[in-house]
Amino acid sequence: MIDIDRLHKSYLTPDGGVSEVLKGVSLRVPPCSITAVVGPSGAGKSTLARCISLLERPDSGSIRVNDQDLSLLSGETLRRARRSIGTVFQSSALLGRKTAAQNIALPLAYLGVVEHEIRARVGELLENVGLSHKADFYPAQLSGGQRQRIAIARALALRPTVLLADEATSGLDPQATATVLDLLRKLKEEYRLAIVLITHEMDAVRAAADAVAEIRDGAIVQAGSVRELLSRPDSLLGEQLLPLAPAAARADLLLRLSYRHDVPVANDWIGRLSQQLALRIDLLGGHVEMIDGRLAGRLQAGVSFRGERLSAGQVLDALAQLGIAAELLDSAPALQEAV
Numbered sequence: 001m002i003d004i005d006r007l008h009k010s011y012l013t014p015d016g017g018v019s020e021v022l023k024g025v026s027l028r029v030p031p032c033s034i035t036a037v038v039g040p041s042g043a044g045k046s047t048l049a050r051c052i053s054l055l056e057r058p059d060s061g062s063i064r065v066n067d068q069d070l071s072l073l074s075g076e077t078l079r080r081a082r083r084s085i086g087t088v089f090q091s092s093a094l095l096g097r098k099t100a101a102q103n104i105a106l107p108l109a110y111l112g113v114v115e116h117e118i119r120a121r122v123g124e125l126l127e128n129v130g131l132s133h134k135a136d137f138y139p140a141q142l143s144g145g146q147r148q149r150i151a152i153a154r155a156l157a158l159r160p161t162v163l164l165a166d167e168a169t170s171g172l173d174p175q176a177t178a179t180v181l182d183l184l185r186k187l188k189e190e191y192r193l194a195i196v197l198i199t200h201e202m203d204a205v206r207a208a209a210d211a212v213a214e215i216r217d218g219a220i221v222q223a224g225s226v227r228e229l230l231s232r233p234d235s236l237l238g239e240q241l242l243p244l245a246p247a248a249a250r251a252d253l254l255l256r257l258s259y260r261h262d263v264p265v266a267n268d269w270i271g272r273l274s275q276q277l278a279l280r281i282d283l284l285g286g287h288v289e290m291i292d293g294r295l296a297g298r299l300q301a302g303v304s305f306r307g308e309r310l311s312a313g314q315v316l317d318a319l320a321q322l323g324i325a326a327e328l329l330d331s332a333p334a335l336q337e338a339v
């Protein structure tokens with residue numbers, strides 16, 4: 001578990017002023033879970049990552065890992081505490097003159113762990129990242145995705161409880177990205193890891209994260225479970241996770257819909273609603289996919305009345321009964337008063 005509480009960090013600017021980069025960031029990542037931190041360039045993601053990996057000391061606030069406040073430590077106790085946090089960066093930074101196995105062994109050798117224990121631990125880690133057959137390969141002989149998997153194995157060598165992945169899949173091709181994200185999901189269960197995934201890739205968030213926090217201008221502006229954010233029609237993060245194509249239609253109502261997490265996969269809501277209320281429903285854009293074994297979807301739909309004109313409220317209520325949360329984006333002028 002990592003528990004970040006009201007973290008503040010300022011830098012001195014070249015003109016002698018002070019720029020506050022983190023303005024009270026709080027974030028809790030429980031064991032066996034992945035929380036993605038997203039946000040635009042310059043928002044403070046790297047600064048947060050450097051504070052979490054204890055490379056940078058915050059001005060105030062705390063970073064507790066398993067109930068120990070790491071931001072207060074220094075010297076030898078800080079070095080020891082660092083072992084509870086493994087880090088993987090964008091470029092894997094493996095040593096080119098050492099094999100995959102030797103790279104994974106480095107943190108253990110540095111601590112003076114005996115040879116046979118190193119061999120056993122490295123063997124276990126290589127197997128866990130699916131690269132036992134590449135143990136004696138040098139980094140240059142591995143693909144980008146394989147290098148990242150070795151870097152993950154090395155980050156886990158000292159049995160940390162927190163793994164910080166800072167843009168760990170940026171620059172990888174989609175297939176390698178998928179493999180690395182699958183691996184993170186597997187390892188979080190196996191080692192009960194609290195994983196902080198700093199990324200600008202919304203695909204990575206959808207594929208791997210349990211929760212997501214958006215940081216803007218040094219503060220967390222929105223956070224929650226991925227499933228919950230996707231099922232809230234008004235969620236800006238949900239909109240970024242599954243963006244809708246702009247749509248214009250000659251419909252009576254223009255709605256934005258999102259599936260609540262309990263919508264059954266085989267729910268034919270369009271068929272049922274069109275019959276029940278004599279409507280025509282046109283899907284204008286959106287995404288539906290399986291996340292965590294359940295349907296997650298955000299759609300834009302045009303509703304045209306074939307019979308009696310209903311109020312938007314009646315349509316929204318009928319949708320809600322079918323497990324679809326809806327928000328009215330626009331309506332034909334004649335309907336404005338009925339809404």
Ligand code: ADP
Nearest residue numbers: 011012021039040041042043044045046047048
């Ligand atoms: P992100 O990773 O989200 O792109 P950063 O954490 O790198 O954002 O940067 C946030 C802000 O902090 C930027 O305005 C950047 O210029 C500033 N900043 C980052 N590191 C330093 C530093 N060492 N000294 C001064 N300003 C810094």
